[in-house]
Amino acid sequence: MTTKPTKPSKIARTTTAIIPLPATAARAVTIAGAALTLAGTFLAWTWTSDFPGDLTVTGYPGGLQVLTLVGAVLTLLFALSGYNVRGLGWLTPGGTNSPVRLSALGVFGTTGYTIGAISYELGGLVNLEPGAWLSGGGALLAVIGALGLPADQPHDEDAGLWGKLRNALTAPEPGRAKDLSSWAEILIITAAFGIGLWVFSYGIATEYSELFIGFVVLAAFAFSAVLRAGLIKRLSALTAKHRNVTLSAAFAAAICFPFTQSNDQFALIGANILIFATVALGLNVVVGLAGLLDLGYVAFLGVGAYAAALVSGSPQSTIGVHFPFWAAVLTGVAASLVFGVLIGAPTLRLRGDYLAIVTLGFGEIFRITMNSLNGTSGPDVTNGSNGIPNIPDLELFGFNFGVPHDVLGFQLTRPGNYYLLMLLFTAIVVMVFRRSAESRIGRAWVAIREDETAATAMGINGFRLKLLAFALGAALAGLAGSVQAHVSYSVTPEQYQFAGSVPPNSAFLLAAVILGGMGTISGPLIGAALLYLIPAKLQFMADYQLLLFGIALMLLMRFRPEGLVADRRKQLEFHETGQTDVPDAATLPEGATGVAKAGA
Amino acid sequence: MTALLEVEDLRVAYGKIEAVKGISFTVDAGQVVTLIGTNGAGKTTTLRTLSGLLKPSGGTIRFEGKDLNKVPAHKVVSLGLAHSPEGRHIFPRMSIEDNLRLGAYLRDDRDGIAKDIQRAYDLFPILGERRRQAAGTLSGGEQQMLAMGRALMSQPKLLMLDEPSMGLSPIMMQKIMATISELKAQGTTILLVEQNAQAALSLADHGYVMEVGKITLTGTGQELLHDESVRKAYLGED
Numbered sequence: 140m141t142t143k144p145t146k147p148s149k150i151a152r153t154t155t156a157i158i159p160l161p162a163t164a165a166r167a168v169t170i171a172g173a174a175l176t177l178a179g180t181f182l183a184w185t186w187t188s189d190f191p192g193d194l195t196v197t198g199y200p201g202g203l204q205v206l207t208l209v210g211a212v213l214t215l216l217f218a219l220s221g222y223n224v225r226g227l228g229w230l231t232p233g234g235t236n237s238p239v240r241l242s243a244l245g246v247f248g249t250t251g252y253t254i255g256a257i258s259y260e261l262g263g264l265v266n267l268e269p270g271a272w273l274s275g276g277g278a279l280l281a282v283i284g285a286l287g288l289p290a291d292q293p294h295d296e297d298a299g300l301w302g303k304l305r306n307a308l309t310a311p312e313p314g315r316a317k318d319l320s321s322w323a324e325i326l327i328i329t330a331a332f333g334i335g336l337w338v339f340s341y342g343i344a345t346e347y348s349e350l351f352i353g354f355v356v357l358a359a360f361a362f363s364a365v366l367r368a369g370l371i372k373r374l375s376a377l378t379a380k381h382r383n384v385t386l387s388a389a390f391a392a393a394i395c396f397p398f399t400q401s402n403d404q405f406a407l408i409g410a411n412i413l414i415f416a417t418v419a420l421g422l423n424v425v426v427g428l429a430g431l432l433d434l435g436y437v438a439f440l441g442v443g444a445y446a447a448a449l450v451s452g453s454p455q456s457t458i459g460v461h462f463p464f465w466a467a468v469l470t471g472v473a474a475s476l477v478f479g480v481l482i483g484a485p486t487l488r489l490r491g492d493y494l495a496i497v498t499l500g501f502g503e504i505f506r507i508t509m510n511s512l513n514g515t516s517g518p519d520v521t522n523g524s525n526g527i528p529n530i531p532d533l534e535l536f537g538f539n540f541g542v543p544h545d546v547l548g549f550q551l552t553r554p555g556n557y558y559l560l561m562l563l564f565t566a567i568v569v570m571v572f573r574r575s576a577e578s579r580i581g582r583a584w585v586a587i588r589e590d591e592t593a594a595t596a597m598g599i600n601g602f603r604l605k606l607l608a609f610a611l612g613a614a615l616a617g618l619a620g621s622v623q624a625h626v627s628y629s630v631t632p633e634q635y636q637f638a639g640s641v642p643p644n645s646a647f648l649l650a651a652v653i654l655g656g657m658g659t660i661s662g663p664l665i666g667a668a669l670l671y672l673i674p675a676k677l678q679f680m681a682d683y684q685l686l687l688f689g690i691a692l693m694l695l696m697r698f699r700p701e702g703l704v705a706d707r708r709k710q711l712e713f714h715e716t717g718q719t720d721v722p723d724a725a726t727l728p729e730g731a732t733g734v735a736k737a738g739a
Numbered sequence: 740m741t742a743l744l745e746v747e748d749l750r751v752a753y754g755k756i757e758a759v760k761g762i763s764f765t766v767d768a769g770q771v772v773t774l775i776g777t778n779g780a781g782k783t784t785t786l787r788t789l790s791g792l793l794k795p796s797g798g799t800i801r802f803e804g805k806d807l808n809k810v811p812a813h814k815v816v817s818l819g820l821a822h823s824p825e826g827r828h829i830f831p832r833m834s835i836e837d838n839l840r841l842g843a844y845l846r847d848d849r850d851g852i853a854k855d856i857q858r859a860y861d862l863f864p865i866l867g868e869r870r871r872q873a874a875g876t877l878s879g880g881e882q883q884m885l886a887m888g889r890a891l892m893s894q895p896k897l898l899m900l901d902e903p904s905m906g907l908s909p910i911m912m913q914k915i916m917a918t919i920s921e922l923k924a925q926g927t928t929i930l931l932v933e934q935n936a937q938a939a940l941s942l943a944d945h946g947y948v949m950e951v952g953k954i955t956l957t958g959t960g961q962e963l964l965h966d967e968s969v970r971k972a973y974l975g976e977d
């Protein structure tokens with residue numbers, strides 16, 4: 140006897156919206172809401188300039204109002220693109236409605252936060268002027284309208300609210316772009332980096348923490364919106380096609396940064412971010428390419444900084460020499476390299492876990508030793524916990540880094556000078572990283588990471604290559620350290636810890652690499668910028684910083700384990716399903732395949 | 740004529756347990772020699788020792804007259820000995836082409852490498868079609884082809900294949916065996932470890948039967964194929 144197989148009950152898939160509205164009405168509501176929000180930013184939001192940023196002016200948005208304004212414009216543009224308005228279609232090659240929802244949520248978040256902050260700081264809702272109510276109400280209306288728009292991708296009909304909401308924020312990948320002439324493509328890349336520079340400079344130059352929080356909220360939502368719209372995908376297709384143009388555009392934008400900053404303090408943040416980012420990129424050679432877990436990496440930065448400080452001519456240095464700039468840098472690099480080999484040679488023959496423990500130990504021993512070489516508990520080399528202060532400014536070809544210079548009518552201050560010097564070093568490290576990642580050596584590193592036995596059977600000398608990665612990483616950190624000593628005027632043991640609330644420390648460095656995206660170039664740079672900026676801007680939360688840092692890391696590992704910028708191979712590793720990893724022949728230059736996508 | 744590979748009284752131990760208990764065999768240039776035997780007989784252990792991944796506890800290995808015992812694993816390839824290991828051990832997250840390139844890690848003749856990559860694609864067209872795909876996304880049989888192609892990239896004098904037909908469908912299996920004969924015709928010397936005794940012996944010039952760490956029987960492929968005890972133990976006849 141045969142039985143008929145029971146028919147599997149089929150769940151229908153729909154794109155119904157979360158709030159049941161006709162699509163046309165929903166879009167109209169969204170646009171009206173965004174327009175009201177926009178209008179509100181031109182009115183006063185509060186009566187007193189006690190709230191930072193002066194939101195009392197009518198006719199001229201300021202402070203947090205500007206953020207609301209930018210978000211509202213973005214929402215309007217995305218929403219209008221959904222009407223198939225001519226000339227706006229390029230905005231949404233991927234999802235159409237999810238970008239509207241995300242940007243509307245961003246505006247709502249920033250505006251809501253501002254209204255909350257005003258009421259909290261000034262004591263009550265009475266401190267709000269009509270403009271705030273208009274923008275706030277408009278933002279709410281826009282969110283309601285946006286939630287009434289159909290989803291970009293179908294979901295199961297019986298999905299719960301949470302499932303529907305998650306689906307509503309996703310979008311399909313964009314298809315292939317039309318081929319533009321290459322000058323137009325290069326122009327787009329340039330414009331994108333221009334916008335990137337502008338956003339980044341704005342974030343650094345936020346003068347008070349309210350503005351920074353509003354900025355982060357809006358930036359996060361706006362970035363997701365742009366991502367869902369498919370614009371990032373389009374852009375990375377272009378950048379992969381014009382890799383050298385992209386690198387040049389990125390550096391050109393970075394060079395412009397100090398000229399956009401009138402305030403010394405912000406240019407200094409820029410210089411420090413570059414130091415942190417360069418060291419993170421060096422660590423990425425060790426961790427991301429060769430797969431070696433180094434928990435004491437900051438010590439190599441310290442070795443370089445101390446070596447450079449000792450030969451800097453500081454009156455407090457125990458060695459009374461004053462090396463010229465290039466010799467001081469070479470000293471820093473050489474010292475770190477030697478330590479890298481000394482630590483690596485005995486430990487790299489062991490398996491992974493031992494390396495982590497030994498490097499963790501080395502990091503602490505370095506700090507303790509620098510503390511003890513003070514003349515009491517050991518020979519006097521480093522002045523113990525006082526460190527080596529009064530490190531004189533660098534001088535190169537008669538160019539003194541310590542004083543302001545006029546360049547084409549713009550003033551370049553001391554931090555600006557160091558920023559540009561550090562940028563040069565970052566460029567060198569990026570080149571080294573890219574060269575080695577794409578070379579035979581880079582391929583061998585990845586092979587060792589994937590299957591050391593098989594790599595050996597291919598004729599790869601695992602020990603020697605791991606030592607090379609370790610020593611190279613150490614040398615790059617030493618390079619950054621030699622500049623860091625001069626930027627910060629002094630070196631002390633406490634600058635080089637395993638974990639602390641101020642980057643760079645070993646934990647933050649590792650986090651920058653993992654959070655940004657292992658094995659990529661842009662990942663650790665972005666990761667380092669975020670990890671430096673957020674603690675620096677939110678100092679009122681200093682007590683909870685490590686806690687928040689831990690929570691953020693856990694969330695990231697849960698939702699995006701491959702990091703913000705994904706190496707193609709990593710993406711395959713973490714999201715096996717549905718991945719074919721077949722890049723178009725045109726978008727990947729010969730020789731770049733398979734190796735960590737260094738240009739990402 | 741001296742043998743390409745000469746193994747004499749080879750002993751290999753994992754701690755106190757001796758897995759290979761004094762075996763001797765030779766492989767002449769241009770031959771296909773097969774090593775068959777039950778599970779756990781020590782075939783994989785033997786191959787891994789030949790390529791330097793395991794250290795012998797006794798005996799000698801001579802390759803082209805040179806003593807291999809003291810040569811570190813990463814130098815063995817440069818002498819002309821390539822190993823396609825049991826379980827394939829391809830690099831799953833690297834592209835197929837990069838896997839092949841890694842097989843040629845010690846070579847620096849760019850044109851020659853490009854030519855040999857093309858040869859691997861001619862041998863296994865599916866690899867050519869998927870050249871930029873991550874190797875881990877290949878099917879088991881395709882991965883086996885890649886492992887073989889990768890081993891060939893070092894232009895070995897002796898190619899050691901450990902169970903190249905493991906887990907393959909009969910059609911794939913035939914294809915692999917055909918490839919082995921093709922390689923033989925091109926003059927590659929092959930040391931083949933196989934569970935499929937019928938197929939291995941049919942194309943081997945010489946065969947050795949291994950049982951719990953010892954060689955118990957030897958002869959030409961045809962002789963072993965018709966040997967009664969072999970037929971009983973490995974070809975499932977009674």
Ligand SMILES: Nc1ncnc2c1ncn2[C@@H]1O[C@H](COP(=O)(O)OP(=O)(O)OP(=O)(O)O)[C@@H](O)[C@H]1O
Pocket residue numbers: 753756758776777778779780781782783784785825
């Ligand atoms: N790493 C190891 N540690 C301890 N014992 C091992 C190890 N590898 C193999 N052995 C033992 O050595 C013996 C020979 O194993 P080997 O893998 O060489 O067998 P084989 O002939 O290749 O078998 P199969 O046909 O199943 O692949 C077995 O008894 C096995 O249990």
Ligand SMILES: [Mg+2]
Pocket residue numbers: 782783784825901
């Ligand atoms: Mg075996």
